[in-house]
Amino acid sequence: MIEIKGLNKVFRTEEVETAAINNISLQVEKGEFVAIMGPSGCGKSTLLNILGMLDSPTSGKYYLDGVEVGHMKESERTETRKGKLGFVFQSFN
Structure with missing residues (x-):
């Protein structure tokens, strides 16, 4: 299970601060299928x-199987x- 609560990610430089994601909460139960969609630059x-x-x-x-990670x-x-996640990359890695 994946659970996120009030998640934020801010990228900072000396002059600019950019909020890539802002206060996202989400819960995905075991066996659920989820699609993350949105326009370019929205934080996907x-x-x-x-x-x-x-x-x-x-x-x-951010909790993965009940553990804050x-x-x-x-x-x-x-x-x-290594034990809990798999990746399918869009381009060759």
Whole structure:
């Protein structure tokens, strides 16, 4: 199961702060099929990178099978990813 609560991701440079995703809450139960759709630049890839533990949220909570994973260390994310997630990339990786 995936559950996110109040998830935010902000990208910062010295001059600009950009909110890529803002206060998203979502719950996906085991066996559910979900499509994430929207126009270019709306934060779909950012959200999927966080859900795939390739990136961390700026704030908010992310639970995978009941375990909070949004702020895990990279080594912990790697171990969790190996056992619980799979990826189908749009381009060859």
